[in-house]
Amino acid sequence: MTEPFTILRGKAVPLLRDNIDTDTISPGSAVPREGRGTTFSEHGSTSLADDLFGNWRYGPAGEPLPDFPLNQPRYQGASILLTGANFGCGSSRESAVWMLAAWGIRCVVAPSFAEIFAANCYANGLLPLPCSADTVSRLAAEAEGAAPGFVVDLARCELSISSGTTIAFPISAYRRRGLLAGLDDIELSLESRHEIASFVARERESRPWIYPYETSIRD
């Protein structure tokens, strides 16, 4: 069960680079800083928000780099990330999403997303919002300047900013429904346990070599 995503109001932080991989979002061997453990274990960590973009955000001694957007006072509290194409490529590590969420991000706006990352977003109630590179650049320019308020309305599939721009965005009906309701996929799929059991029984008949092992189906 995730928190339902209906309307998100907040600030946006720009990080305009293409192909930001999940190693970069969630460093495997985060820059060692006193009192902070690695997050790669995905066992959970109290420093999820601190290690986000760790290799870009801190200098060699662990000092925050003032030029990095997430370190700048004006972007603190932002809930929307504006970024480049193919965001979240590479490793399947879901800690990339957990770290973004821990920092406060609920919506990532980019021209495109890597598929595993996008699936991990939906699973955690985050919205990957696709729009053209030109639009992202324009939104980023606004965020850097007047720091307008952003509103993401999932019911209307619209992103609007207080300076007046409104953009419609596409999302699959299936994913939209899940986000709006904060659905638990596992509970839903367990309702199909009888279909799953019949599938196994049928397949064991037609392709027994795939399932040579003793089955221990549990309801």
Place this chain on the structure above:
Amino acid sequence: MTGTLFDKIWDRHVVNDLGDGFSLLFVDRHMINDMAGRGLLTLNKRDLPLNHPELTFAAADHTVATLVPPEFRPGRDDNPYAVNLRENAERHGFRLFDVDDPDFGIIHVVAAEQGLALPGTTIACGDSHTCTLGAVGAIAWGLGQSDIVHILATQTSIQHKPATMRIWIDGALPAHATAKDLILTLIGRLGVAGCTGHAVEFAGPVIEAASMEERFTICNMAVELGARFGVIAPDDTTCAYLSGRPEAPAGSAWDLAVADWRSLVTDDGAIFAAEYRMDASDVRPQVTWGINPAQTVAIEDAVPGAGTGMDESALATYRAALAYSGLDAGTRMDGVPVDIVFIGSCNNARLGDLRDAAAVLRGRKVATGVTAWVSPGSERVRREAEAEGLDRLFIEAGFGWGRSGCSMCAGAGNQMREIGTPGQRIVSTTNRNFVGRQGPGTRTHLVSPPMAAAAALAGRIVDVRTWS
């Protein structure tokens, strides 16, 4: 009804159509690694049973210590990640290839060599390089922790059916150009998002002629094209590879299986959403210069300049790559100095890879100042290599001969300790050169095993075809 290979396997595994392109897919083999701790924790916290323990297989490949001589490998109980998998294997009854199991190894290598990955099956694992196993003619994909919990609890996965794409490779690879050079060349041409949203079928004369090991290397990097799935039609090469494997069907079951596998081909006239053709005859040994696998050039070429038409984000990425790699546009890759050489990973550490690398050594020594290691893809590969004396060739040349695991590939080996130090340049037979991947501040150059061996001897990146 004509169909593609991918569509045929997918359609067989649909338990429920969820609408809008989503399906509830049955998972024939769920492979879990030591990064799945959170998923297992969630399952246990919710008090959900493991739905099909007999279809679940595990190995603690990421965090095990590898850069140690095999005779000094650590005991099985000093690694909390491995302990976590062991406790869950006992609790839920799934098969664990434990750290001291003779069949332990990188889970994608183990799944193949044990015969767990079979044509026509669905295979999921919480690791993006699961696409490796598509090389046997399976639908194999990586996913995150939430999806792992879903599979543990239901043996199914909610997946959106991707569009299909065929990459047809004509010609023949020239001497000294490997499967690694082929896939890096492809990624360089198509980009790291070139196949996003697609399941890629690799086909054509070069694929038909390729060994299974080469096919694994190619499918392994489908995800570096943005594709979650890479697939190759099963053929005689596949059957010869699988025959006699511990978990592969035998006897009458084998005959039934092979008869079915013969139908797992893309039909003539089947429509792909996208097609790409290339000729392998001009593939040259590759080396990456930047911070993603598409930033690759042929060894005799130089770091490229900024492309025309790069938008703001692309230009920022290009500049970040130059700054991070410490190279300038126009720098020739041949001659760039090297600190560490690593031969390992699910991409390039099978027996043939080790043979290819060892052949380059030919009694010579690793250059002064270079640290070089081999971590075989599995303990089985290690034993097979030792049986033919490859370990001696590496050790006499000055390489460390380690044990199997993900090791330096993801910077997680020995519980995140097997990493380089900031500024070090690592020539690596792995699949990712991302920022900090092999340790904070390290610079990774992806190459084939022969190119890695040559770099170790020379102490700099060199052209394996001409260097002596």
